[in-house]
Amino acid sequence: xxxxxxxxxxxxxxxxxxxxxxxxxxxxxxxxxxxxxxxxxxxxxxxxxxxxxxxxxxxxxxxxxxxxxxxxxxxxxxxxxxxxxxxxxxxxxxxxxxxxxxxxxxxxxxxxxxxxxxxxxxxxxxxxxxxxxxxxxxx
Numbered sequence: 630x631x632x633x634x635x636x637x638x639x640x641x642x643x644x645x646x647x648x649x650x651x652x653x654x655x656x657x658x659x660x661x662x663x664x665x666x667x668x669x670x671x672x673x674x675x676x677x678x679x680x681x682x683x684x685x686x687x688x689x690x691x692x693x694x695x696x697x698x699x700x701x702x703x704x705x706x707x708x709x710x711x712x713x714x715x716x717x718x719x720x721x722x723x724x725x726x727x728x729x730x731x732x733x734x735x736x737x738x739x740x741x742x743x744x745x746x747x748x749x750x751x752x753x754x755x756x757x758x759x760x761x762x763x764x765x766x767x768x
Contacts, residue, residue: 685721688718689745690744690756692718692725692754693755697740697756697758704764707729708729709730709731710729722746723746723747724744725744727742728740728741738762740760741756742754742755742756
């Protein structure tokens with residue numbers, strides 16, 4: 630019977646250890662979870678910032694496309710030069726600059742539309758096209 634006593638003591642010690650985690654193990658696990666949550670929070674904040682910038686560029690692209698569509702629909706020969714005008718979309722104030730330049734072929738003109746936010750540096754959208762002189766063409 631004395632030989633079974635140490636086996637009982639060993640089993641009792643193992644049973645006590647298997648009941649839970651130590652305080653150090655719990656603190657390490659909490660620290661790991663906190664770091665992971667902080668990284669996820671930062672990533673979601675960056676996504677929100679990027680989404681706002683993407684939305685502004687989308688609206689600017691629409692404004693530039695609208696200017697070129699109006700130019701095509703007017704079927705007028707654009708004058709060479711530059712003009713700046715308001716081309717806001719939704720609640721986003723935008724400013725469009727249309728630059729018309731001559732090309733080596735006198736039947737065409739190069740039209741460039743740049744969209745910016747008033748008071749800020751940088752171009753949000755820029756489109757370039759070539760317009761044919763349809764006013765002199767016989768139908």
